[in-house]
Amino acid sequence: MALTDQAFMQYSRQILLPEVGEHGQSRLSQSHVLIVGVGGLGNLAAQYLAAAGVGRISLIDGDRIERSNLPRQLLFTSDDLGGNKADVAAQKLMRAYRDCHIHCYQHYLTADSAATVFNNRYHAIDLVLDCSDNFAARQLVNQLAIEHKVTLVSASAAHFQGQLLSVNQQISPDTGCYHCLYPSDMSVSQTCQTVGVLGPMVGSLASMQALMSLNLLLTHDATAELPPIAVQSRCMDSRQLLGQLYRFDGAKFTWRQATLARDPDCTVCRVHER
Numbered sequence: 570m571a572l573t574d575q576a577f578m579q580y581s582r583q584i585l586l587p588e589v590g591e592h593g594q595s596r597l598s599q600s601h602v603l604i605v606g607v608g609g610l611g612n613l614a615a616q617y618l619a620a621a622g623v624g625r626i627s628l629i630d631g632d633r634i635e636r637s638n639l640p641r642q643l644l645f646t647s648d649d650l651g652g653n654k655a656d657v658a659a660q661k662l663m664r665a666y667r668d669c670h671i672h673c674y675q676h677y678l679t680a681d682s683a684a685t686v687f688n689n690r691y692h693a694i695d696l697v698l699d700c701s702d703n704f705a706a707r708q709l710v711n712q713l714a715i716e717h718k719v720t721l722v723s724a725s726a727a728h729f730q731g732q733l734l735s736v737n738q739q740i741s742p743d744t745g746c747y748h749c750l751y752p753s754d755m756s757v758s759q760t761c762q763t764v765g766v767l768g769p770m771v772g773s774l775a776s777m778q779a780l781m782s783l784n785l786l787l788t789h790d791a792t793a794e795l796p797p798i799a800v801q802s803r804c805m806d807s808r809q810l811l812g813q814l815y816r817f818d819g820a821k822f823t824w825r826q827a828t829l830a831r832d833p834d835c836t837v838c839r840v841h842e843r
């Protein structure tokens with residue numbers, strides 16, 4: 570699909586990248602990203618993706634905006650207190666990025682509501698971002714992404730620790746999922762609501778999550794009718810990102826990377842194995 574003159578100007582700095590070009594920008598405009606959780610991570614990741622020209626974003630969150638959210642959730646102001654996070658973020662993003670179709674679900678993602686969210690027959694989901702703030706939600710998002718064979722980009726930030734992980738076992742079958750890393754019987758008592766965190770710590774992870782998402786959208790052949798552009802690029806290869814676990818220490822300013830091994834006994838990805 571050819572870009573309009575306005576789109577060509579707006580995204581010119583991205584199009585200048587040989588890894589993007591007009592073809593990649595067109596691909597972004599045809600992509601659909603689901604963002605689960607519109608807190609600190611979801612606010613900024615959604616804004617970066619909408620600003621980059623991703624054509625369709627679905628936001629889902631049942632939570633309401635509280636004053637203690639404002640240092641991290643930069644789309645919101647004190648005028649928005651009490652509003653639904655997905656609804657308020659969608660309204661603001663729609664005003665700022667008119668090329669992006671934004672849909673919001675004003676409820677939490679649950680096993681019951683998942684079918685409606687994931688089975689969009691008109692606009693298949695290319696990528697799901699886990700921006701949730703608790704262990705149970707992360708497990709559910711991982712399970713749904715595996716079940717629906719959608720690439721997952723999961724991020725989290727608490728205290729001075731951040732984590733980033735992407736999963737697609739169709740492309741990278743030997744690498745693990747979130748449940749391989751944290752089995753659901755594991756005791757994880759902390760949620761992001763009970764741990765202190767600085768805004769830029771969350772922002773750093775949200776930026777990395779958005780950057781990884783753009784990399785995957787540009788290189789992952791999710792839209793089969795488009796020829797892969799990864800062949801043009803020597804520095805972008807989705808297989809090098811998928812199944813990798815990145816950990817950022819915001820106090821020491823160090824990144825660590827490790828390949829996430831697949832657990833052959835994982836009760837999530839073993840069940841949905843092809």
Ligand SMILES: [Zn+2]
Nearest residue numbers: 746749835838
């Ligand atoms: Zn697994």
